[in-house]
Amino acid sequence: MTHPTKTASSRTTPLRVVVDLNRCQGYAQCCYAAPGAFEVRGHEILFYDPAPPRARRGEIERAVQACPVRAISLQADDGETP
Amino acid sequence: MSAAADAGIVVVGASLAGLRGAEALRRNGYAGRLTLIGNEPYRPYDRPPLSKHVLSGELAPDASELPQLVALDADWRLGHAAVGLDRVARTIRLADGAVLAYDRLLIATGAQARHWPAASGGALANIFTLRGRDDAARLRAALAQGPRRVLIVGAGLIGCEAASCCRDLGLPVTLLDPNPTPLARSLGTWIGGVIAECLKDSGVAFHPGARVLRFEGDASGRVVRADLADGRTIEADLVIVALGATRATDWLRDAGLMADAGGVTCDGACRVLAADGTTCPDIYAAGDVARWPNSLYGGRLVSVEHWGNAVAQGAHAARNMLAPAEDQHRYDHLPAFWSSQFGINIKAVGLSEGADSVAIVQGSRASRRFLAVYGRAGRSIAAVSFDQARWLPAYAEAIMAGSHHPPIRDASDQGRFATMEPGFPPPRAASHADEARHV
Numbered sequence: 419m420t421h422p423t424k425t426a427s428s429r430t431t432p433l434r435v436v437v438d439l440n441r442c443q444g445y446a447q448c449c450y451a452a453p454g455a456f457e458v459r460g461h462e463i464l465f466y467d468p469a470p471p472r473a474r475r476g477e478i479e480r481a482v483q484a485c486p487v488r489a490i491s492l493q494a495d496d497g498e499t500p
Numbered sequence: 501m502s503a504a505a506d507a508g509i510v511v512v513g514a515s516l517a518g519l520r521g522a523e524a525l526r527r528n529g530y531a532g533r534l535t536l537i538g539n540e541p542y543r544p545y546d547r548p549p550l551s552k553h554v555l556s557g558e559l560a561p562d563a564s565e566l567p568q569l570v571a572l573d574a575d576w577r578l579g580h581a582a583v584g585l586d587r588v589a590r591t592i593r594l595a596d597g598a599v600l601a602y603d604r605l606l607i608a609t610g611a612q613a614r615h616w617p618a619a620s621g622g623a624l625a626n627i628f629t630l631r632g633r634d635d636a637a638r639l640r641a642a643l644a645q646g647p648r649r650v651l652i653v654g655a656g657l658i659g660c661e662a663a664s665c666c667r668d669l670g671l672p673v674t675l676l677d678p679n680p681t682p683l684a685r686s687l688g689t690w691i692g693g694v695i696a697e698c699l700k701d702s703g704v705a706f707h708p709g710a711r712v713l714r715f716e717g718d719a720s721g722r723v724v725r726a727d728l729a730d731g732r733t734i735e736a737d738l739v740i741v742a743l744g745a746t747r748a749t750d751w752l753r754d755a756g757l758m759a760d761a762g763g764v765t766c767d768g769a770c771r772v773l774a775a776d777g778t779t780c781p782d783i784y785a786a787g788d789v790a791r792w793p794n795s796l797y798g799g800r801l802v803s804v805e806h807w808g809n810a811v812a813q814g815a816h817a818a819r820n821m822l823a824p825a826e827d828q829h830r831y832d833h834l835p836a837f838w839s840s841q842f843g844i845n846i847k848a849v850g851l852s853e854g855a856d857s858v859a860i861v862q863g864s865r866a867s868r869r870f871l872a873v874y875g876r877a878g879r880s881i882a883a884v885s886f887d888q889a890r891w892l893p894a895y896a897e898a899i900m901a902g903s904h905h906p907p908i909r910d911a912s913d914q915g916r917f918a919t920m921e922p923g924f925p926p927p928r929a930a931s932h933a934d935e936a937r938h939v
């Protein structure tokens with residue numbers, strides 16, 4: 419049986435990000451906020467890093483806030499660490 | 501037998517629908533025991549990147565673990581399948597022999613890739629399917645070996661996405677489909693023809709109307725060619741079988757539910773139906789595995805194998821699981837999906853099956869940037885955007901409202917849009933429910 423390990427987020431575990439690409443309108447605000455983690459390709463394909471390094475948390479949080487359709491989800495640090 | 505361990509609310513299937521369902525249970529105030537059972541040894545991960553950036557090598561196969569949006573405080577039973585459900589004893593049996601007593605149950609076991617039968621070459625080495633992280637890792641490793649030619653069988657969404665990735669990797673690709681164009685089942689042949697042009701431009705050898713009879717291997721048991729029904733052969737040393745998925749309902753075989761390879765049948769509130777048609781008040785289903793009467797489509801039984809449905813239905817079922825019988829909310833869902841291939845962002849809403857016409861309402865087919873609306877009997881039922889995503893929400897609303905088809909132009913004196921025959925293949929003989937599938 420795998421028990422949940424409720425350790426504090428270690429520095430090595432990446433962040434966990436997912437974008438609802440049904441919602442995403444490809445307007446690229448996230449790309450300005452976190453250019454290392456979000457990128458629009460072609461006319462409107464959003465490519466993103468689902469596991470960005472922890473050091474990017476500030477940027478990613480700004481991207482979450484910047485998205486006009488709230489399409490970006492980021493795992494909270496007080497959530498259960500997988 | 502000794503008493504089964506009390507597992508509280510049990511979610512079987514630890515992927516997108518199961519995770520979002522579990523989160524919704526907590527968000528809606530459930531504070532009791534929560535158990536998630538998954539046969540894969542991994543925490544829930546996202547599948548869409550597997551057929552896109554993982555195949556292309558831009559993301560590692562294990563990069564797409566899903567964020568958990570609520571602290572779950574759950575017991576995770578990962579790496580062992582549920583193999584049986586006893587509704588009388590209210591227990592679930594796992595492959596490792598454990599027996600768990602559930603209080604309420606959410607079935608979210610999704611679907612599994614349809615494999616090529618071993619009798620006609622399906623067991624040869626270098627033949628792949630793509631559903632999970634392990635499949636993607638194996639396929640990616642094989643692509644990185646630089647096969648001489650990749651043969652993809654099935655030009656649905658996953659087959660076309662894989663073809664696009666293989667061309668980005670510079671690999672020679674042949675793509676086969678029994679229909680006249682790619683994406684014929686999801687978008688019809690008129691729109692599918694746009695992707696046929698993309699295939700051609702990118703150098704994919706696309707053979708429409710082609711059926712594989714068998715695969716043949718060399719002395720070492722590795723695939724070397726496919727024999728087609730029309731007598732042709734295609735040499736290929738790597739094969740991707742992209743023929744869709746069957747719902748993971750095997751484990752429910754003896755449970756007395758209305759379940760088969762096409763899904764688990766639910767009522768409009770995501771409650772599972774017993775084989776005799778009665779409602780099981782404590783068993784719900786969500787995601788790819790669920791089939792339910794969708795009131796947006798006249799109460800037709802539909803199952804939707806797309807990301808957005810797993811998210812919405814997981815949460816919806818969880819909400820109903822905590823509500824009394826007289827307060828069950830009906831699940832009205834407008835299906836939606838996205839895909840990216842050949843540099844185009846494809847997004848669609850609605851169920852296009854059964855459409856009798858299609859009209860381009862923004863952009864043009866020739867430019868490969870357009871929004872097309874599908875109609876049936878004078879009503880708008882679905883829409884697809886090629887790189888015109890910003891227009892889609894407006895048409896989604898029109899579809900929900902059952903607006904006329906073809907839509908009226910903004911300036912009413914310009915009249916209606918010209919319509920075309922959408923060109924949907926005849927329904928598959930064995931299917932008895934409408935399906936929207938990401939295959």
Ligand SMILES: Cc1cc2nc3c(=O)[nH]c(=O)nc-3n(C[C@H](O)[C@H](O)[C@H](O)COP(=O)(O)OP(=O)(O)OC[C@H]3O[C@@H](n4cnc5c(N)ncnc54)[C@H](O)[C@@H]3O)c2cc1C
Nearest residue numbers: 513515516517539548581582609610611787788805806807
């Ligand atoms: C390669 C690929 C690309 C995709 N791309 C897109 C896309 O671009 N856009 C889009 O809209 N949709 C896409 N989809 C569809 C989307 O990923 C699915 O609709 C979604 O994953 C469904 O979630 P689910 O939780 O219902 O089922 P699944 O994700 O299939 O999860 C079911 C889980 O249950 C487990 N399970 C099965 N049987 C048992 C058992 N007996 N006991 C325990 N566990 C069990 C399975 O192993 C699996 O982990 C794609 C799917 C794939 C496979």
Ligand code: SF4
Nearest residue numbers: 442443445446448485
């Ligand atoms: S800001 Fe939001 S809508 Fe815009 S590209 Fe990023 S995720 Fe998509």
